[in-house]
Amino acid sequence: MTILARAADRARSAREPRILETGRSSLRGPDRLARGLGWFSIALGVIELLGARRLARAFGMQGAEWLIRSYGVREIASGLGALSINPASGIASRIGGDGLDLLTLMAANCRTRKQRDNVELALLAVAGVSLLDLYCHQELSSLHQRRGTARDYRDRSGFPNGKPKLE
Amino acid sequence: MKALVWHGKQDIRCDRVSDPEIEDPRDAIIKVTSCAICGSDLHLFHNLIPAMLPGDIMGHEMMGEVVEVGSTAKNALRKGDRIVVPFTIICGECDQCKRGNFSVCERTNRKKALADKVFGHTTAGLFGYTHLTGGYPGGQAEYLRVPFADATHIKVPPQLSDEQALFLGDILPTGWQAAAQCDIAPTDIVAIWGCGPVGQMAIRSAMLLGARTVVAIDHLPERLSMAEAAGAITIDFMQDSVVGRLNDLTDGKGPDKCIDAVGLEAHVSPAQPDSVLDRAKQMLMLENDRPHVLREMIYVCRPAGVISVPGVYSGLVDKLPLGMAMNKGLTFRMGQTHVNRWTDDLLRRIEEGQIDPSFVITHTVRLEDGPEMYRVFRDKQDSCIKVVLKP
Numbered sequence: 115m116t117i118l119a120r121a122a123d124r125a126r127s128a129r130e131p132r133i134l135e136t137g138r139s140s141l142r143g144p145d146r147l148a149r150g151l152g153w154f155s156i157a158l159g160v161i162e163l164l165g166a167r168r169l170a171r172a173f174g175m176q177g178a179e180w181l182i183r184s185y186g187v188r189e190i191a192s193g194l195g196a197l198s199i200n201p202a203s204g205i206a207s208r209i210g211g212d213g214l215d216l217l218t219l220m221a222a223n224c225r226t227r228k229q230r231d232n233v234e235l236a237l238l239a240v241a242g243v244s245l246l247d248l249y250c251h252q253e254l255s256s257l258h259q260r261r262g263t264a265r266d267y268r269d270r271s272g273f274p275n276g277k278p279k280l281e
Numbered sequence: 282m283k284a285l286v287w288h289g290k291q292d293i294r295c296d297r298v299s300d301p302e303i304e305d306p307r308d309a310i311i312k313v314t315s316c317a318i319c320g321s322d323l324h325l326f327h328n329l330i331p332a333m334l335p336g337d338i339m340g341h342e343m344m345g346e347v348v349e350v351g352s353t354a355k356n357a358l359r360k361g362d363r364i365v366v367p368f369t370i371i372c373g374e375c376d377q378c379k380r381g382n383f384s385v386c387e388r389t390n391r392k393k394a395l396a397d398k399v400f401g402h403t404t405a406g407l408f409g410y411t412h413l414t415g416g417y418p419g420g421q422a423e424y425l426r427v428p429f430a431d432a433t434h435i436k437v438p439p440q441l442s443d444e445q446a447l448f449l450g451d452i453l454p455t456g457w458q459a460a461a462q463c464d465i466a467p468t469d470i471v472a473i474w475g476c477g478p479v480g481q482m483a484i485r486s487a488m489l490l491g492a493r494t495v496v497a498i499d500h501l502p503e504r505l506s507m508a509e510a511a512g513a514i515t516i517d518f519m520q521d522s523v524v525g526r527l528n529d530l531t532d533g534k535g536p537d538k539c540i541d542a543v544g545l546e547a548h549v550s551p552a553q554p555d556s557v558l559d560r561a562k563q564m565l566m567l568e569n570d571r572p573h574v575l576r577e578m579i580y581v582c583r584p585a586g587v588i589s590v591p592g593v594y595s596g597l598v599d600k601l602p603l604g605m606a607m608n609k610g611l612t613f614r615m616g617q618t619h620v621n622r623w624t625d626d627l628l629r630r631i632e633e634g635q636i637d638p639s640f641v642i643t644h645t646v647r648l649e650d651g652p653e654m655y656r657v658f659r660d661k662q663d664s665c666i667k668v669v670l671k672p
Contacts, residue, residue, distance in 0.1 A: 122334035131284065131422075133301065135297040139293070142656075218667075262662075274635075278512075
């Protein structure tokens with residue numbers, strides 16, 4: 115039984131059914147991964163918004179704090195998308211963002227010598243997360259897409275005595 | 282017992298839970314023989330209607346056999362009776378119940394103070410449909426406690442199967458009320474948005490009530506084929522302009538009566554830019570519902586026409602063209618279904634063979650398969666229109 119369900123029992127009468135044993139969830143692996151990536155995106159976005167100056171210094175990008183902050187806003191928006199009922203759009207937006215991050219970091223790598231180690235580490239991290247985003251998007255699309263050909267229900271009128279006469 | 286339990290957004294599980302008990306002399310316990318997943322359960326699945334709590338049992342379409350009866354309920358029910366349970370819990374005694382306004386029963390919502398604050402006035406208690414409507418455990422379970430059971434039941438004649446009777450508890454009277462409150466005249470053209478289970482019932486109800494023409498709007502081929510089976514003219518909104526086609530079909534006058542069997546989760550498509558904006562706002566919690574269908578109905582409905590809304594809306598909507606509706610003199614009818622107001626008549630029609638609601642069932646599975654079927658139904662996979670669960 116989950117902690118939340120136990121806490122919610124306080125809103126129920128004493129003799130109402132209580133969970134004794136929990137079964138398998140309707141949430142599948144890709145859904146859970148999308149949620150994890152959604153929260154990661156929001157956390158990263160907040161860090162980029164609030165710590166733009168420090169990040170700029172760490173990557174040798176002084177003067178581009180505005181860019182880091184705008185990326186923070188983008189991360190939060192993508193995170194909200196990934197936590198929504200159609201997470202594939204949020205993950206797709208993250209994949210686009212990953213591309214922008216990689217380009218920005220590569221540009222920084224060309225410009226700086228002092229912080230090259232930091233930039234290379236960040237490039238590695240973004241590349242790893244990008245792969246995870248791509249995998250998640252592919253799995254989500256495959257899990258939630260409509261499959262097979264639509265059935266024809268034209269034999270189901272629901273009128274055993276025949277259709278009412280229209281015009 | 283086993284039950285489908287809500288644990289959070291898109292997280293339904295088939296859990297083992299303790300059995301329900303009689304809590305009040307008016308209660309009864311039923312052994313559920315059939316229950317169904319309703320389109321409005323998906324709003325809870327998506328956590329779009331507030332006040333669900335982890336541990337809540339889902340389900341408000343169910344029927345079964347009475348196995349235990351409280352001392353007062355014995356006046357109306359006996360062990361072994363086979364009953365359909367309406368999704369609205371009714372006392373049968375308050376002023377609203379006496380007027381037949383069962384869905385706004387004044388006594389059965391045990392969380393009345395909360396409902397008073399949110400809705401202005403309380404509505405009836407509902408099974409498995411958030412703590413705003415009482416937080417009553419639902420019927421997607423092996424057993425169910427039916428509060429106010431002496432009034433909250435529909436007895437099923439032995440000659441009817443579960444499949445024929447089950448939908449008397451919700452989607453059949455909901456579709457029927459949607460059509461009935463249109464006051465359909467023999468000259469009327471009735472347009473129905475959404476060919477899900479309620480839309481299908483509304484199509485057939487409009488026909489039984491004598492509409493001249495029924496037009497059904499959706500984009501899923503299996504649903505459109507089921508609408509065609511009843512004799513409706515169909516519009517695929519991904520292929521055609523709804524407004525254009527409706528104007529063509531009505532000599533430019535617009536349909537006399539419009540029914541919204543879609544509600545708060547209208548399809549999102551770049552072809553309908555307002556739906557994309559609504560989706561973004563919904564995601565950012567700036568708007569509760571996606572009212573694309575309401576906007577389209579107000580635009581296309583014939584002046585002095587009726588707009589009937591059985592689709593569920595949860596809260597605030599943006600950019601609703603009320604000025605257009607006012608100037609066209611439209612009448613709005615809406616609400617949760619007053620189930621027991623219609624069931625005697627509908628039961629008779631089923632017995633007489635005028636309608637057999639079992640046509641809508643596309644999937645029958647075990648209760649344990651419920652969590653998976655929520656996903657299949659939501660994703661419109663396998664041509665799924667209506668799922669019946671057998672505990």
